[in-house]
Amino acid sequence: MLELLQQKLQSLFKNLRGYGKLSEENISEAIREIRLALLASDVHIQVVKEICEEVKQKSLGTKVLESIRPGDQFIKIFHDELIQYLEADKNGLSADRPLRILLCGLNGSGKTTTAAKLALWCKKNRERVGLVAADLTRPAAIAQLSKLASQVGAPVYSPQEAEKLDDFLLRVARESVQDRLSVVIYDTAGRLDLDEGLLEELHRIYELVSPQEVLIVIDSATGQKGVDVVAAFRKKIPLTGLILSKFDGDARGGAAFSVKKVTGVPILFMGTGEKIESLEVFRPDRLVDRLFGFGDIVSLVEKVEAQVKEESIAEIEKKIRSKQFGLDDFLVQLRILKKLGPLEQVLSYLPAFPGKGQLTIDDKKLKRIEAIVLSMTPEERKNPDIINGKRKLRISKGSGTTVTEINEFLKRFDAVRKMIKKFSSKEGFKLPFFKN
Structure with a gap:
């Protein structure tokens, strides 16, 4: 996510921190680098100009504090400016209940998958959620939504054979009230490109449903093109928010900085992976912190707490204190880590540190360790010390690995176990990410 911009900015910040003082000359040089970095990340030209001008004016007009390095002060100004560009007055869904949410967007944006992700997010917030298959043009759309809904555990309302759109939506309105749903999410039709037929049908659904929320799903990789898509939809229906899908796969991230500022539509959520749980509330300050290499430990803690039951953590802590931490407990920890998503993504939440950029994270290696x-x-x-050469040969055949790999793993596990024993005796010991 945003790797290109992140790399360019952190390289720039390394040079900025060497400045003995801020002058018009080195500020102009830094602004030029910022402009190039933002343009390379496909940020809209209008947004790039405004950000650079604001940062330049504030930098030239700011008195350098003696207690802060000049370069750090410039970075702080730029940091705050980016947050300001991403912030919006609206930062959540309407409090009205029952809440009707209309999802729209182009085909391929991840709209149907996002509908299921949003349903799960609502369920985790103790809502009774239903999904409506209002995409009547794509044959596979209803089947796809039904399959995803089964993973979420949410009911799906589908059109009956030869049922007209108006009759279908009126039936959904009645049945959702009877089923006492607090949130109803409508997955509407998309097209490969913008056309008048799509927008007219969407406007008709909007009039029939009268949703409190109209959220457009935009593929993060579209960059500046996302601005045109949002603007076209906004002419037909009043958009209340935006969801950036596939945010984990976009190395540039220009859409995040372009769409909100140019169109005025606030970003409410972002999709951060393929899993049904991979939907995050959009928080500008946390995103910019990660972009600047400051990390986002709070979001990482929330991801862990959403995936792990505290009683399982407490059980592992108990075993560590009693110095009984074995490979079964290690396996539990390994599976917790896998639930958080790709390790490269988990690493992005951590603050920058020397050598972080050179770290290579191999998810396939974790699968081989699990097989071992x-x-x-x-x-x-329970007792890895009994594993001799004969046992290692049997384990290698069973796991499809080599004896060398097994030796390497057992050596590293022994080192980890010794370190855990050393720290477990300290007062107030807790496993990473969990508060005392």
């Missing part, structure tokens, strides 16, 4: 542990007997997992 699962190929062991319960006795071997």
